[in-house]
Amino acid sequence: MSEGCALLLVGCGKMGGAMLDGWLAAGTASRVVVVEPSGLPESVRGNPAVSAATGPADLPSGFVPDVVVLAVKPQVMDTVLPGYRPLVRPGTVFLSIAAGKTIGSFESLLGADAAAPELSIVRSMPNTPAAIGRGMTVAVGNAAVTPSQRTLCDALLRAVGDVAWVEDELLLDPVTAVSGSGPAYVFLMVEAMAKAGEAAGLPAELAMRLARATVAGAGELMHQSPTPAADLRKAVTSPNGTTQAALDVLMAGDGLQPLMDRAIAAATRRSQELAR
Ligand SMILES: NC(=O)C1=CN([C@@H]2O[C@H](COP(=O)(O)OP(=O)(O)OC[C@H]3O[C@@H](n4cnc5c(N)ncnc54)[C@H](O)[C@@H]3O)[C@@H](O)[C@H]2O)C=CC1
Ligand SMILES: O=C(O)[C@@H]1CCC=N1
Numbered sequence: 624m625s626e627g628c629a630l631l632l633v634g635c636g637k638m639g640g641a642m643l644d645g646w647l648a649a650g651t652a653s654r655v656v657v658v659e660p661s662g663l664p665e666s667v668r669g670n671p672a673v674s675a676a677t678g679p680a681d682l683p684s685g686f687v688p689d690v691v692v693l694a695v696k697p698q699v700m701d702t703v704l705p706g707y708r709p710l711v712r713p714g715t716v717f718l719s720i721a722a723g724k725t726i727g728s729f730e731s732l733l734g735a736d737a738a739a740p741e742l743s744i745v746r747s748m749p750n751t752p753a754a755i756g757r758g759m760t761v762a763v764g765n766a767a768v769t770p771s772q773r774t775l776c777d778a779l780l781r782a783v784g785d786v787a788w789v790e791d792e793l794l795l796d797p798v799t800a801v802s803g804s805g806p807a808y809v810f811l812m813v814e815a816m817a818k819a820g821e822a823a824g825l826p827a828e829l830a831m832r833l834a835r836a837t838v839a840g841a842g843e844l845m846h847q848s849p850t851p852a853a854d855l856r857k858a859v860t861s862p863n864g865t866t867q868a869a870l871d872v873l874m875a876g877d878g879l880q881p882l883m884d885r886a887i888a889a890a891t892r893r894s895q896e897l898a899r
Contacts, residue, residue, distance in 0.1 A: 634694035637751065657674070704729070
């Protein structure tokens with residue numbers, strides 16, 4: 624991977640943009656063409672390795688991507704993707720980060736001969752901490768993905784954080800619910816802690832500062848420590864102390880677990896619906 628690949632990025636919004644920054648910083652892509660109606664993001668303007676195209680018919684002449692990264696919203700994938708059929712060839716792998724969209728849907732959108740063995744597709748689910756190189760991505764490939772294409776996709780995803788590969792594509796729906804959407808749950812917890820702190824008498828600004836610092840610090844502690852989360856929790860919890868009083872509420876039968884079960888189930892269902 625020392626030379627970097629030729630990459631076509633379709634959709635350069637929040638996730639595509641974050642990943643592009645990571646690839647360029649890591650040198651995983653040596654040439655990137657970006658198709659994005661809003662134009663190139665500020666962070667890559669002037670970078671000689673990056674150029675813009677208005678669509679599949681506007682790619683630089685002779686540009687043959689090793690990988691086409693699909694980072695548009697799932698809702699527009701069906702209209703956007705057929706335009707990229709001419710790029711299907713044995714040496715090119717299509718790497719999707721779209722929620723819900725299945726490998727089967729990409730196979731049919733990318734051509735009538737979609738079952739052809741040369742149509743290499745990797746479906747993946749990253750998350751927004753990718754913007755600071757701390758993403759968590761889960762990926763699954765179809766049978767056509769060669770070992771070198773898998774290595775390439777792994778390097779691209781690893782440039783923005785950790786990567787796990789699975790064999791069973793059905794896992795991508797609960798994966799999306801846990802790690803894809805998960806950062807939003809954590810940010811909501813910060814908001815909820817700050818509001819509760821305010822209700823308990825703290826000035827709003829101080830309550831938010833405490834909530835942010837606590838979640839960020841606890842996250843970093845967990846990141847740096849191999850200690851299981853339950854043990855980190857127990858280390859905060861003095862017998863019959865303040866934490867115990869709060870955890871008696873949060874760990875009650877109607878506490879956080881049933882709420883989280885319902886939230887993850889709802890997101891999983893939505894991911895399954897987006898496939899249709
Ligand atoms: N935001 C998140 O936390 C995560 C998002 N994803 C997936 O990433 C994909 C992108 O999501 P975001 O970056 O959040 O959305 P976004 O709206 O920020 O980015 C999508 C981009 O696609 C562009 N676009 C629209 N039509 C296009 C076309 N015809 N050709 C090229 N680009 C086009 C839009 O202008 C926009 O910049 C989605 O499929 C989503 O499911 C995956 C994991 C996490
Ligand atoms: O909310 C969504 O649909 C996307 C996928 C995971 C995170 N954001």
